[in-house]
Amino acid sequence: MWLWNKIKQLTIPSRTGVVTLRYPYKPRPAPAGFRGQPVWDHTKCIGCAGCASNCPARTIFLRDICQEIRILIYDSSRCTYCGRCADLCPEKAITMSENFELATDNRQDITQTIELFMMTCQRCGRCYDLEIKNALDKLQMLGYRYDSLEVRKVIGQSTPEFEPEHLEKTATYRRPEKLEKSSCGKD
Amino acid sequence: MSRKEELLNLLKDKLRGKFLAGSSLEDKRLFIDIKKEALVETASLLMKEGARYQMGVGYEAKKNGQGLAMVHTFAFDADSLLVAIRALTTEDKPEFDSLTPFIPGAGWSEREYIDLLGLHFKNHPNPKRLVLSDDWPEGIYPLRQDVPYDLMPPSAEEVAFRLDEAPPGSSIIPFGPFHACLHEPAHFAVYVDGEEIKGCEYRGFMVHRGIEKLAATELTYNEIPFVAERICGICGSVHSVNYAQAVEAASGLKIPRRAEFIRTIMLEIERLHSHLMWLGVAGHLIGFDTVFMQAWRIREKIMWLAESLTGNRKTYGMVIVGGVRRDIDLTKADLIKKTLSEVEKDMLALEKAIIKDKAIHRRTKGVGYLSREKAVEWNLVGPVARARGLDMDARRDHRYAAYDEVKFDVVVADSGDVWGTLVVRIKEIYEAIKIIHQCLGKLASELQGSPLAIEIEGPVPAGQQGLSVVEAPRGEAVHYVLTGDDNRPERWRVRAPTYPNLQAVPDMLLNNKLADFPIIVGSIDPCISCTDRVAVIDRKTAADRILSRQELEKLSREVRSKT
């Protein structure tokens, strides 16, 4: 009985054989539709900031440094590769590439910076139309998240009523003591 | 008269003046507002009626000048009915009566809000810190609306949670947070007498990421599914579907049928990978690495399948509010069928090889035993409950998505030990395959060409409650949504299946051997990140008073840079 079980367990590998893939010596591309690194096509981008305002990880940033230049930074270090930016981009300027070999020894390597040239609409004073119909996905009127530090704060916070005394309490609050301070090794 | 109306009348009758309102958008849900004095009475009434306690939700309902609210939800499995009772208290006297003395499973739900909201629960037997880190100062309650989401009080080095004293004659073996049998940070102080476990204390919630405050200002309805998915990397789809269902329920949205089938398929694929994963991990935990390797070898095909269906192996990103993002067309359906038949064949071979192995029996039978009565008392859910003879499954009891159209068996075992959970999970693998095949059939025949998601016309109405359950691989996951303004919910509360199951672990461990600790904890398939999440969404407040805001921002940033 015991032996029979063990033999059955041993037949599994003999049936399947060694299945180990040869990666990384042999490339193994991801399947079609894989959500790898998003790639911005700077020729298509209109700077609407739809990607930035719908990014769950809030890792796409836009900032006007002057009237004509808007900078888009995509910092992949927090990206969740959900592909929402690609979904919602009205110009389809973002594609989810199938590249997953992103490992690096430098965080800077996985960032993308795009300098956009913005031309204001002479009629409405905005740069683009709000294309998306879904009520939940509507681009915010501000168009992008962090156009200035001040606004970032406006958007970012929930608590005008917060009183700094709360924080002061933290300094005086008596925290629970440690059980016993370890002195092992010191003795 | 339906069961719902019966209950409503009963409560109205018994509570009289303490009953405030009862409402529901759907027929399977009942939302009741009561006065806070009646909380215990109502809960015990419901329990007497055969309810199963699910979770507690606390939030600050400041907008209407209402103070702090506490919602308790109950399930009537036999009647497919979910009941939520809500009570309010004022901010200057944030006190509720505790349900824990007669519903032990409510213990954590209440402790959570002691930490996060500063509530007090009268008669709570063990009002210790649960969620926040050891050095988090008292007096700052992150879920309160006046606390910014990125406030980081200064840390303190020499501070520790005061663990309970070990019972006399035993010492503590500190399992975790970085321990080979726990792949997630959680701390079990296991009291041992020699090799025998005499109890344990859990200090978890180290994966508490405080998603709520982040979402309070940053996330919108349709960003949340993607964050919800990352509550847990294993059963992420459960959470995103669950969240979407809760929002849809709250706002009365009806999504396309095809989307429901696709959601069902993804949920079942997730169950497949999760159960196979568990089988492997269980093998690893009893030192049987071959089972680990073989189970994961089989599982890998499912991962590849998921990858080609959704574009990612784990966090599928399929769900948005109102539908799904990607279609499962005929070629993909064929791929699914092919993979499933391979998996089924491999799984049968593996099952045959291990199911009668005496050595495995020796390590699992009679280990981590918990009686049926105890299981009811602790509100256990999922395979852990089903292994203890509780015939419950949210897929059948609270039908959602496309489960009303598929046939499947609920696998129940009655051994009450680790072995039971193993059997239940293995059997459920085949059930899941069955369900997927049925769904694929439906997709191919009736639902060809229907849309994937609906266009949502207007904003979601504020102040609506939505409650949704989904049977995750680990058991029933519950989401509660209270809709809010500004394109985001006011409150979103998740109760993962591990949440009740984990509370019963000390009971399961009692008088077992130290060597069985990994497999007993493993048997509930703990998903600590699910449990620790506290993914609550707060509503955004007005954008005035920028000045004090800036000070605050500066303050908290400075503080953070020091830590």
Next chain:
Amino acid sequence: MKVVAVFVNLIYFLLLAPFLEGVMRKLTAWIQSRKGPPLYQPYLDLLKLLGKENLNSGGNWAFRLAPILSFSSMLAAIALIPLTGQANILAHSSDLMTLIYFLTLSGFCLLVGALGSGNPFAAVGASREMMTTVMLEPVLAMLLILGTVRIGNFSLSAAVSGVAVSRGGSYFLMLVVYLLALQAFAARQPFDIAEAEVEILEGPYMEYSGPNYALLRYTLNLKRMFYAWLLVSCFLSFILPANFLFSLLLQTVLIIVVFVLISLIGATHPRFRIDQALKYYALLLILALIAVGLAVKGW
């Protein structure tokens, strides 16, 4: 020549032991349907460990000295053995008790070191290891005593060659006992209880790092090889040719076969609990006692 034999012993074991671990890992990998590390991987592991920082958590000399003494007493035990049945120079001043005690000493040092680390996990491991030693060491002793009883000589070569001198009931019973105990001697599943990785994090080895850990791993490798060698040279001595080199070669092959056996059993079993294992060991003890009894009666 007899002096050289000591060095042959040491070199043979030192060189071959890590390779055998490689065999074991490769084979385990095969059972798990995967490719596995190259056969020479354990050598690289040892080499790497030598270059690593030596962390000292115990802060006492017992902790620091333990790996060195454990390794050296294991080597001392190996230096004594009659490889291919030929006694070496040390045979005059040693016998089977010396061998058993040297083996025990090796474990003893590990335990003192583990307790010295101050770590509760290591202490649990040490406790389990000691329980195993207490129950298993006598089985080894009885194997050798079987040989002694047969030949009537207390020397090591007599004890080793005596087991298979006649292949009666006691021989086969002892063979069964030894095969059943082999996994436990080799500290592989289902008997890697003391080092259980997922519960007590390698137990006694837990606090050792770098060179100290290298020594302990090497000791473990040597120990496994020793028990495999013992199986071959006690029970199969009658098929080993007289020529030293041929004999060594055949022995090596047989030892590898024993390792294949160990890996196969190891890969198809979950770990026992210590209470289950103790019962198993007690059974082995009783069987071994019967075997010795049979030998005394001349069977």
Next chain:
Amino acid sequence: MWKRLTEKAFRRSVWVYHCNSGACNGCDIEILNVLTPYYDVERFGIRLVASPRHADAILLSGAVTRPTLPLVKKAYQAVPAPKLVFAVGSCAIGGGCWYDTYNVTGGGDKAIPVNYFIPGCPPRPEAIIFGIALALGLVDKKVAPVELKQMEFPVDMYRQAKILESNRVIYKLLGEEDDRLLSGRK
């Protein structure tokens, strides 16, 4: 010479210690997954070890939460030198989608020096293997920072304006440039 040999052996036998500092399980499962038959990193001499004392590398997964911050530091100290740190997944690299909440202190490099970053949410096993292979010197890095411009201005007037320069604070705000310089070293 012996010393050099041991250094050489280091890259051929990396034992890793898995340190979950608050991940969602996704990366942890994928880390386990690279040990399984299809990927089998043991062929590079990589083993998952249970005790940090035996480890050569830490595989850090998950955003470092407030409670785990001191623990991660402790774990790092418990690993004998020389040691490598891999940050696996977006949470461990930059803190993930909750990088700035009250209970999350951010990416792994806020706690301990990280040597290699493996992005992905979660990274596929192949991506993890690629990262490890990168560390072992088996493959070359395939990514580099991308800087694109829609238009080149003939005169670099915008860059020199002082007021604009002060607006460039966005870079600081976003990426914490100083931090990157510290952690993104070779």
Next chain:
Amino acid sequence: MTILSGFWLFWLSLLLASFLALILKKKTNYLRSAGTLLLCLSCLILILISLSILGKGGSPLEFEVKVGSFHLPFLIDGLSALFLLLLSVLTLASVIFSLDFVKKYKGDEFWKYYLILPLFIGGLAGLLTVDDLGPGFTLAWQLMVISSYLLIRWGRPTKVSARPALVYLLFMEAAWLMITGSAFLAKGYIFGDSLGTVGLKLAQSGPWQAILFFSLLFLGFGIKTGVFPFGQWWIPDAYSTAWPQVSSLLAGLLEKTGVFGLIRIFFFVAKSSGAAFNPDLWGKVLVVAGVITLFIGTVQAIKQSDYLRLLAYSSIGQVGYIIFALGSSLLAWNSSLPLAKSLASVIFIAAVYHSLNHGIFKGLLFLLGGNLLYATGTRDLNRLGGLLSVMPVSGFLAAIASYSISGMPASSGFVSKWLMISSNFLAGRDSLLLTLSGIVALFTAAFTLACYVKFFGLAFTSAGASWKLKRSIKEVPWKLLASEIFLTVICLSQAFLPMGYVKLIDRSLGLSSGFLLSEAGGDLLSGKMFSLKIHDGQSLLAATSPLLMLFLIVLLAFLAYWFSRSAHPAETKVPAWLCGYQDLNLNNVYADRHVFSDLKKFFWWTGGSPKKVIDDNDPTVLPDSQPKGEVE
């Protein structure tokens, strides 16, 4: 100065020491130095006496003392001299140890100790020298028993000590009754006959009388040595109640006087009683009793949390080894195999050797237990740990003692156990009983190891004690250490100079007339035995070459050290890794009660489950001792 006058001088100085204690009483410092001086003097005299008997040209001393109408026959032959040597060495260590240890005594404990101790030593010496089972024996026995009763009685607060002391007294008196009563079975026995005469008279008695005679003596001396189950009844309680330096004498000597008695009966009286003595029967009885004792005692020792009790149980186990060896020697002597006959004396020598060894290392261990008690004030292993770094010398000595008693290679325990077990196996090749009991003895050796891994590991290595006991712990004063180093040196000499000791024992046996085995191996006892081969190429050299083994290990250790440090790794001190969240603290130390828990459960049937450890400063026992101190 003749040996005889030396003997009287010894007694004189003992009595003087006792007397001084009565006079000086509260003048503690004078009393301490005077008492110590006189006791040391008497020990030195005793050493001189024994050496002059054992030395070149020495001869047994035989004389009679007339007290009233009784003649008390005294005999100091080689064997007595050997045990007297052990007595004096141990007493010397114990007395030097007391010098500082007694400073902890309160009130009248102090002078009472110095009053009784000399009498106790006198009693022990008397037992080793009287040669009868009548008045002389009674006198010596009662002196020893009553004095040791008092020492046990005062060792701890009354609440704790009353019962063990009483039990001890009762058992000893029962043993006395049996021993003195047994002689009356010999035909024509006159109260006061010397042992030789008793033997001769026994030869004329009936077979049943002989059997009864030997049974009674076996029981009497068995109670004394602690044969199972008698040992379990009084030894652990008594040893853990007495002051540790007294326990050291109790375990090192009092037990050995029982062994001495057994030897006298079964190897001397037996010879003179000739056919009335059945060596086969008594050999088997001794072997079985010994094996049971050694196994049960050692297994029970593992279970103890009180380290003094642990040592006490373990000494039952060790005495079991001696009894086992004596029995197996008898059996081997009675065997038909020529090899076995010649090995009989080897086994016997091993038994005596082990008595000496055990006397030394158990005495040493009890003194080290005293160190622990002195430094930490607790006798609970659960509360100790990590003392190695604060008490390095004690730790080192304890390591050596534990190593020795575990019988690891290159230690004194190894030599004697090795001699015992290996020759037992060779001699008992065709005897199932001898082989199996040899295996049990070997099996038990592993238990002994476990026991002392636990003792040393948990007390000295493990995790820190200073924070566990919430007081600063320092190394004990040098006088305590000096006495222990003295014993350690002897212990090491027993390990590394086995030939010397074997020759000494051999010589002492040569000087004892009427030895049963003296004809056994013919030339064996003349010093040729331990040449390379004894018979048919049987090598017994392993025991005699511990230095070689030490050399081997040290050489290989250097190799290992070189190997492990060849890449010059850095070394850093770090805290223990407890999975991150906890630090090492009071609660998470894997304490003594947990170690080997499953093994303890597995051997539940051996009994001896540990009692709750009560320390002297425990409030439940304090009220007793408190007022007493104030009365003074």
